[in-house]
Amino acid sequence: MKTTTIPAAYVPLVDAAPLIVAHELGFAEAEGIALDLTAAPSWSSLRDMLAFGRVDAAHMLSPLPVAMAMGLGGIATALSAVSVLSVNGTVIGVGKPLEDRLRALGYDFDFVDPFKAAEALAQVRRGPIVLGVPFPFSMHVELLRYWSRASALGPEGIVIRTVPPALMASALAAGEVDAFCVGEPWGSVAVERGVGALLLPGKAIWSFAPEKVLAVRTNWAEAEPDLLARLLRATWKAGRWLADPNVHAAASDLLSRKAYLDVPSELINRALSGHLIVSSRGAHRQIDGFLEFHRGAATFPWRSQSRWIAQHLCQSHGSGNPTADTIANVFRSDLHRLHLSMLDPDLPGASEKVEGAIPRATPVASAGGRLTLLPNEFFDGQIFDPSAL
Amino acid sequence: MTKTLSIVVVEEDQERAVAIVDALKEACVCDVFVVGNSSGLARKIAAHVPDIVLIDAGNPTRDVMEELTLASGPLERPVAMFVSGAAGGLAQAAIEAGLSAYFVDGLAPGRLKPVMDTAIARFAMVRQMRSELAETRRALEERKVIDRAKGLLMKAKGLDEEAAYALLRKAAMDQGRRVADVAEALVTASGLLG
Numbered sequence: 001m002k003t004t005t006i007p008a009a010y011v012p013l014v015d016a017a018p019l020i021v022a023h024e025l026g027f028a029e030a031e032g033i034a035l036d037l038t039a040a041p042s043w044s045s046l047r048d049m050l051a052f053g054r055v056d057a058a059h060m061l062s063p064l065p066v067a068m069a070m071g072l073g074g075i076a077t078a079l080s081a082v083s084v085l086s087v088n089g090t091v092i093g094v095g096k097p098l099e100d101r102l103r104a105l106g107y108d109f110d111f112v113d114p115f116k117a118a119e120a121l122a123q124v125r126r127g128p129i130v131l132g133v134p135f136p137f138s139m140h141v142e143l144l145r146y147w148s149r150a151s152a153l154g155p156e157g158i159v160i161r162t163v164p165p166a167l168m169a170s171a172l173a174a175g176e177v178d179a180f181c182v183g184e185p186w187g188s189v190a191v192e193r194g195v196g197a198l199l200l201p202g203k204a205i206w207s208f209a210p211e212k213v214l215a216v217r218t219n220w221a222e223a224e225p226d227l228l229a230r231l232l233r234a235t236w237k238a239g240r241w242l243a244d245p246n247v248h249a250a251a252s253d254l255l256s257r258k259a260y261l262d263v264p265s266e267l268i269n270r271a272l273s274g275h276l277i278v279s280s281r282g283a284h285r286q287i288d289g290f291l292e293f294h295r296g297a298a299t300f301p302w303r304s305q306s307r308w309i310a311q312h313l314c315q316s317h318g319s320g321n322p323t324a325d326t327i328a329n330v331f332r333s334d335l336h337r338l339h340l341s342m343l344d345p346d347l348p349g350a351s352e353k354v355e356g357a358i359p360r361a362t363p364v365a366s367a368g369g370r371l372t373l374l375p376n377e378f379f380d381g382q383i384f385d386p387s388a389l
Numbered sequence: 390m391t392k393t394l395s396i397v398v399v400e401e402d403q404e405r406a407v408a409i410v411d412a413l414k415e416a417c418v419c420d421v422f423v424v425g426n427s428s429g430l431a432r433k434i435a436a437h438v439p440d441i442v443l444i445d446a447g448n449p450t451r452d453v454m455e456e457l458t459l460a461s462g463p464l465e466r467p468v469a470m471f472v473s474g475a476a477g478g479l480a481q482a483a484i485e486a487g488l489s490a491y492f493v494d495g496l497a498p499g500r501l502k503p504v505m506d507t508a509i510a511r512f513a514m515v516r517q518m519r520s521e522l523a524e525t526r527r528a529l530e531e532r533k534v535i536d537r538a539k540g541l542l543m544k545a546k547g548l549d550e551e552a553a554y555a556l557l558r559k560a561a562m563d564q565g566r567r568v569a570d571v572a573e574a575l576v577t578a579s580g581l582l583g
Contacts, residue, residue, distance in 0.1 A: 042451045044489070052484050073455060136455050162431070162456045164449040176429055 003029070006231055007036045009046045010059035012261045013165075014184045014271040015086035015212045017251060018293055019059055021238035024254055030237075031230035039260070042164065043135040050215060051077035056224075057231055059085055060215040066309045067137040069330045072317055080221050080332045081213035081306070082339075083232055085239070087298045089211050089271060089291035090140055090202030091187035092117075092131075092147075094179040095172035098124065099197040099279070109197060111278050111285040114204050114379045118151030121199075125178075128156065132163035132177035140181040142312045143205040150380040169195045183211070184271035184291070185263050192267060197279035201287050206356070208296070208376035210305045213331075221335060229339040236299055236340055243294035248272040289374060296361070296374030297348055299336070304352040304386040306331035311389070323389045328352075346371040355384040394419035394500060397437050399444040399454075401426045409443070409511050416507035417500075426450045441501070442491040443508050446484065454491055486513035531569040538572035541579050 010016035022028045023035040038054075040046035043061060047068075050058040065079035094102065101124035102109070110116065121129060133140040141160055148158045163171045165186040171177045172195045180190070181202070190196040202209060214235055221228050242251055248269055256265035270276050274290035277283065292298040310327040321327070333351035341347055345368030358376040365371075378384075396419050400406040406423040413421050422437045424430065430453045434442060444451050483490055486509045492501060535557070542553040557575075561568045 041447050041449045044451050044455050045446050048446070048484055048489070052481055054484065135452050162453045164452055166449055 003032055003034050004227060004230075005034045005036050006057060006227060007038065007055040008057040008059075009038045009040045009049050009055040011043060011046055012039050013059075013186075013212075014255065014261070014268055015089050015291065016059045016260075017242055017255060017272075018085050018214075018235045018238040019057075020255060020260055021242060021251065022234040025238065025241065027237040027241070028231075028234040031234045033227065033230045033234060035234075043138075047075060050079065050217065051075050053217070056220050056227075057214060057216050060213050061135055061138045062210045062213045062305070063137045063139060063142060063309045063313060064135070065213065065215050066306055066327060066330050067313055069327055070310060070313060070317075070319070070321075072313065072319065073137060078218040079215045079330065080218045080335065081215050081301050081330055082221060082228065082332050082335050083214040083235060083299045084210045084301050084305070085212040085214050085235065085293070085299070087208055087210055087292040087296075088201065088203040088289060090143070090181055090183050091198050091276070092144070092179070092181045092200045092202065093187050093190055093196045093198045094121075095175075095177070095196045096194075097175075098129070098178055109199065109278055109283060111198060111200060111276070111287070112204060114147055114200055115151055117199050118147065118153045121179075122152040122154075122157065125157070128159045129153070129179055130159045130161055130177045132161055132168050132171055132180040132182075134162070134165050134182060136162055137313070139202070139209050139211050139309075140183075141316070142309065143202050143209065144181055145312065145316060146378070147205045150378075150382070169193050172196055185261065185267045188267045188270050188276065189263060191277055191280055194280045198276060198285075199278075201276075201290055203287070203289060205379050206377075207289070208292075208355075208358075208374055210301070210309075213301065221332070225339075228335065232336065232339045233343055236294075236343065239293035239299055242272070243292075245273065292374070297346065297366075297371055298374075299340075300348055301331035301333055301336055302348075302351065302353060302355075303328040303331050303333055304355050304384070307352075307386045307389065308355050308384050311384075328386070341367065344368075348373075352386050354386075356381075357383045357385075394441065394504065395437060395439045396421045396441045396443065396504065397434050397439040398423050399426070399430070399434070399442065399448065399450070400424075405515060408515075409508070412507050412511045413504060416503045419504070430454075431456050440493050441504055444489050444491075445512070446487045446489045451489055454489070482509050483512075486510075487516045488512040531572075534576055535569060535572045538575045541575060 008019055010019050023037055028035045046058055049055045065081050067073050068075060068079055102120050105120055105124055107120040131144055149155050161177055163177055165182050168180050168182060168186060169190055187198055191198060241247060252265040252269040252272055255261050255268050256263060271291050274287040276285050278285050306328050337347050346366040349365040356376060356378040358373055361372050361374055363372050394417060396413060398406060398409050398421060400423055410421045413419060424433050430450055444454060488508055538557060539550055539553040542548055542556055557568055557571055561571045
């Protein structure tokens, strides 16, 4: 088989692991492709690289291709999310001043209860809480808005600002932001530098939130179905490899290399193992499903996820039609199923589901009959039924 | 009479900033403001009410700019990055030059083009200088390592310099690797063996 090179971009984060692992552990090679990986300095430059054809695939914030399809943010190249690369994996944290006031209040940093965290924050805040996020179109923003609307924080109680993750610690120190929501390892890095403490994992807001997707240009997906199939198989196998707890130490070492994340392996292992240290006092918390690459059909791009994102983007930005089929079509459950069904008999039979309606692990219909979906709930018990739109 | 263009350049390096400002002032009638990287970037940019914002595509603070493109962002007038039309062709050239540009909606392409042409040329030049500098540094590092490896071989095997280099080159050819890589492996191994 002739090896074809696929240029691909990622932002250095733990959840870029499926692309890095596919390249480093030979999953790409086994499919007859070589990944030429580029670390992007920012999400906007990653988006431009993909939109303008410098790369053919990218590790992307799940709301970004949906926002582009809705005409938000300036660039309108049609993108397809052909796979979900990771589910969950973000953390919400506070800077030192808020941490101290929360401690004085007796807050125990349980890292579990969003209602309790919101009530404590509402008591100690002096004006709206300014939260740093990596990008305006991100699951971080949507989770924070969702949390504030349904809790004591209130929608007017928070202000969201874009801060590049690498500058988050200095923005906290300078008082530009009071708190943050970032992908790992940046939350753990803030704890390690002693500038903040972790309040909640992102999954406490939505327990099965699609965080990053594998995005390609829609016209590339149509022109190169064979390459797309190989790319999908390679990243799917990398995700399956990452799901084994026995490989977490090895994967952490790999990701910690200078060429990739360039942070200590131990910090990366926290996200992979779900074993987080939430404050500089060393308090530990174990979170099941903190970051998923494979279990519960994590890679499957549900059209209902795309619709959920669209509806929330529409609420935040006051434009776009979240019910349009073109929006649901950004998440390509069709292509995912087409190219992976030979490899994985346990892909979901359906393409949409009611989001937030799975309180406990539940067996569902699949060709192989062995698919179990993981808990998928919003913290306030609401459900999102795409057919009711 | 058309209003003087207001341009903000986001650039930390003073020398580069001055070079860009000079070039822009020659190309058009404009006010150019330089803003360094900082956490309050969006607010500082908005204070200048710019028509155009230019920023290095490799700058991580660029994501802060995306806030300005939103209707609810801190800038009243919407800012877009190459939406379409006449500016579309400039986008590809800008990206290749490592430049990201944002401009207010409705800015006439005729006013945009001279600014963009100048900025693209300037950024392309800087990018080339940077990559040449990196290449020179790398070559210098490699020469140092090769010299050390030659020294190790001369000492261990009693060779003269030429024979030591020939040995390195042969090992590299046999293994299909670069001389510098073989030299580095030798230096590392020798360090470990003490």
